[in-house]
Amino acid sequence: MNPWNLARRIVAVGRVAETAPSQPVAEHAGAVFGGSVQVRHVDAGSCNGCEIEVGAAFNPVYDTERYGARLVASPRHADVVLVTGVVTHNMAEPLRRTVEATPRPRLVLAVGDCAHDCGVFRGAFGVRGSVADVVDVDLVVPGCPPEPAVIVEALRRVTGR
Numbered sequence: 832m833n834p835w836n837l838a839r840r841i842v843a844v845g846r847v848a849e850t851a852p853s854q855p856v857a858e859h860a861g862a863v864f865g866g867s868v869q870v871r872h873v874d875a876g877s878c879n880g881c882e883i884e885v886g887a888a889f890n891p892v893y894d895t896e897r898y899g900a901r902l903v904a905s906p907r908h909a910d911v912v913l914v915t916g917v918v919t920h921n922m923a924e925p926l927r928r929t930v931e932a933t934p935r936p937r938l939v940l941a942v943g944d945c946a947h948d949c950g951v952f953r954g955a956f957g958v959r960g961s962v963a964d965v966v967d968v969d970l971v972v973p974g975c976p977p978e979p980a981v982i983v984e985a986l987r988r989v990t991g992r
């Protein structure tokens with residue numbers, strides 16, 4: 832596309848991101864992390880529903896990055912481990928190692944009902960347990976799946992922005 836046409840279209844469309852809600856209280860270490868957190872996402876055994884919503888939380892509409900939360904590829908670069916899904920037998924040890932590889936101070940977010948209490952997969956043969964059965968959890972985001980706005984709200988409670 833011609834850059835001038837692109838610029839005209841940007842001006843015509845204007846801002847499309849969701850309006851920012853009022854600033855939440857920084858319950859979880861906003862001061863410690865200085866308003867900016869790097870997030871490592873771990874799918875410990877999800878149906879992929881929560882992944883779609885987490886992806887949406889970081890898309891240009893919900894745009895979590897404007898509140899200081901950013902996805903990173905390595906736990907070595909992260910402040911927060913965001914876990915979705917039940918923890919399967921195969922993922923219990925990788926999850927434990929991922930959290931252990933994340934420098935302190937760090938937080939663990941359990942996102943979705945499966946991560947919280949195994950949800951609809953409770954008792955299934957491949958399930959080790961909820962996230963809290965494997966690692967310490969600091970914040971739970973309920974829902975099956977949680978809406979992107981709820982995930983954004985939780986991350987804003989961490990960044991304090």
Ligand code: SF4
Pocket residue numbers: 876877878879880881915916917943944945946950951974975976977
């Ligand atoms: S909470 Fe719901 S959407 Fe998320 S992994 Fe479990 S079943 Fe899937």
